[in-house]
Amino acid sequence: MPSLNWIGRQAVINHYKEMPYHLLDTKKELSYNIEEAEGNIIVHGDNLVALKSLLPYYSKSAKFCYIDVPYNTGNEEWIYNDNVNDPQIRKWLGQVVGKELDDLSRHDKWLCMMYPRLQLLKKFLRDDGFICVQIDDSEGAHLRVMMDEIFHSSNYLATIYVQVRYADKTLKQDMNFHKQIEQILVYRRTPKAKPYMKSEEYSYDKFTYTIKEKAEGREIELGGKRVVIFNPGEYEIINKEEGFKEGLKEIWASGTILDGNSSGRFFRDYLTGRKEGDGLGVLYKVYGIGEDMYDYRYFTGPKRSNATKGKYYQGVPLDKMSDDAESIKSIPNFYDMAADFGNCRHEGGVEFKSGKKPEKLLATLMEYFTREDDVVIDSFSGSGTTAAVAHKMKRKWIAIEMGDHCYTHVQKRLLSVVKGTDSQFNWNGGGGFRFYELSVPLTDRYGQINKSVSYEHLARHIYFTETGHSVSEDDLLEKPLIAEFRNTFYFLLFENDQETVLDNDILAEIKKYNGTKIVYADRNVISSTHLKAHDIMFKQIPYQVEVK
Incomplete structure (x- = not known):
């Protein structure tokens, strides 16, 4: 890139x-x-x-x-x-x-x-x-x-x-x-x-065509589907100019259409190149394709010897037949x-x-x-x-x-x-x-927590730097527990005007939580053995508070 x-x-x-x-x-x-x-x-x-x-x-x-x-x-x-x-x-x-x-x-x-x-x-x-x-x-x-x-x-x-x-x-x-x-x-x-x-009322304006069959046609099988072939003069394509719910829409089978839907792919795989055997200007009636009110879809082959393109005629999609149908606007x-x-x-x-x-x-x-x-x-x-x-x-x-x-x-x-x-x-x-x-x-030039920082400031900051997620002030839990994230509990012992200590009284309060416990405080007096036994990690304020 x-x-x-x-x-x-x-x-x-x-x-x-x-x-x-x-x-x-x-x-x-x-x-x-x-x-x-x-x-x-x-x-x-x-x-x-x-x-x-x-x-x-x-x-x-x-x-x-x-x-x-x-x-x-x-x-x-x-x-x-x-x-x-x-x-x-x-x-x-x-x-x-x-x-x-x-x-x-x-x-x-x-x-x-x-x-x-x-x-x-x-x-x-x-x-x-x-x-x-x-x-x-x-x-x-x-x-x-x-x-x-x-x-x-x-x-x-x-x-x-x-x-x-x-x-x-x-x-x-x-x-x-x-x-x-x-x-x-x-x-x-x-x-x-x-x-x-945005959506709008579904429009039938483009469904203006109807096809009249004047003969029985010739039946073959293509791609596992029943196909009836009508020669020129055996059918008539009528454009009524005004769209109606039972009408057909004319679509060129070319470009991205050839890969983009079942009708385009059928034309690409089974009808392309058939003009040598079927002749020019024929109509194909293919059964079992499309999702409209008809169980068939009409295709036309090329009308000139140097042409390769054709068209197909699609009915109104079934999910658009109701009076309150809508279409999505790009x-x-x-x-x-x-x-x-x-x-x-x-x-x-x-x-x-x-x-x-x-x-x-x-x-x-x-x-x-x-x-x-x-x-x-x-x-x-x-x-x-x-x-x-x-x-x-x-x-x-x-x-x-x-x-x-x-x-x-x-x-x-x-x-x-x-x-x-x-x-x-x-x-x-x-x-x-x-x-x-x-x-x-957050910290002053000496690396200390600024005097104007509140418990809520620091708690939300620590939670974000630890988890990458924000927590609202209303969602902070009761001190000293900030919040829990993925079975890890975050605690903050912080007072701006006095030292806080992780001691036995705090240990007794937090060891009941079943999961990893991360505790921020100014000082710790619990041995590393006891901390490990209770799955507690101590982080010292301010040195282990991420400030950048």
């Missing part, structure tokens, strides 16, 4: 593993109706650090991720600088990539910025989850190869093309090419992910949303001069990839469109934004949503959210 190489790749490819976990501080004055937040959160801060810090709480919990990433066009007029010149991004590149920064092209910088973020976002997705990344052709080719590498090419599903402006819209005069189309790359986390397809890979992009500037009560995505686009994607109560994540929140639409569609959401418009746009917009002053989609308001600021790392 092809992979990308760029200056700085080796510095960032494992960077997300080396980053410390940080705490998240709740800002009550920027939150709203916390009692009904139901997991909805806004996080202000570097989205790479924020994603790593959220992992212990949201690993494998998101059904859908949408990100509208910096396009890297070199245009600095956006509120979100999309030439990867954002001071925080440049500071991060300087710290991580180091001296190589001076040699980086803007494409190298963009790849350095995006790669670890996509690696982390993958960890948030459920096995049946999807990620959609919107981009234009400035970095579209690089993004495709990078996502193939991170998510695997077998999980690439489609590229959706979106018309974002009209052909006659005036752009900068120094542009040689008029950009009308953007791309959305769609990947699944694993093959367990299945889109929610997901379109093109949407003309030029009008919506042109009119969304003031959506949500926050103005974004350029680059803002219309709510209609996000709603369309969420209808295919989510259902009510699913978790939606956007780590490049911009003006907060993803979270706003998710809330109105009764999804849970995580919005991360590093710029100041986390306050001026995202928080402001979500506040209007929950209060009901943003009434688009006939929304009347309700719910709430928590607003977080990134805080200190």
Whole structure:
């Protein structure tokens, strides 16, 4: 499988593993109706650090991720600088990539910025989850190869093309090419992910044919099936123009059809090449094939000496014969949303001069990839469109934004949503959210657990680093037991203002659990023999707490 190489790749490819976990501080004055937040959160801060810090709480919990990433066009007029010149991004590149920064092209910088973020976002997705990344052709080719590498090419599903402006819209005069189309790359986390397809009333419009037999024909056997051959003049194919339930649909037996269904394969294996013996323009009536109201299917052979193709005539499938039958519609890979992009500037009560995505686009994607109560994540929140639409569609959401418009746009917009002053989609308001600021790392510069870390913080962190799974605060068991996973019990003895000890009193409490027991504490006074006898593993705080 092809992979990308760029200056700085080796510095960032494992960077997300080396980053410390940080705490998240709740800002009550920027939150709203916390009692009904139901997991909805806004996080202000570097989205790479924020994603790593959220992992212990949201690993494998998101059904859908949408990100509208910096396009890297070199245009600095956006509120979100999309030439990867954002001071925080440049500071991060300087710290991580180091001296190589001076040699980086803007494409190298963009790849350095995006790669670890996509690696982390993958960890948030459920096995049946999807990620959609919107981009234009400035970095579209690089993004495709990078996502193939991170998510695997077998999980690439489609590229959706979106018309974002009209052909006659005036752009900068120094542009040689008029950009009308953007791309959305769609990947699944694993093959367990299945889109929610839309259905419509089944249409009989294409079933317009009927075939009239004017003679008895000549009977033979082909491929173990009874076949009646009608010569030209012994049958008539009638097109009634209007479809009807008992009608037949005409299908060319060519291309992928020859391998794709039983009728195509029968034509390929038994009817191809018979024109020399049967003649041109004959009709074959093959019994015992197909799943419609008839126990036969008609095939036509070539009508000209230099032709090889034929047709077959299929009835309405049996499962589509009822009056309430439905058909599944494929997901379109093109949407003309030029009008919506042109009119969304003031959506949500926050103005974004350029680059803002219309709510209609996000709603369309969420209808295919989510259902009510699913978790939606956007780590490049911009003006907060993803979270706003998710809330109105009764999804849970995580919005991360590093710029100041986390306050001026995202928080402001979500506040209007929950209060009901943003009434688009006939929304009347309700719910709430928590607003977080990134805080200190889990450990201080001396390697000690930071004073602001609570038992719940550390317990959920330990459970995640031990198991790779998140546990909610409500699912934490009674102290000192954190939780059980695959017959291993995890215990935490932790007090921020005093030393904790694994002693005989604690041993008596935990040895009753039947399975492996892992105990985190500041100190242990039980002999290794006794620990082994009771299948207990001691891990010392803070030295054996994984902090990266």
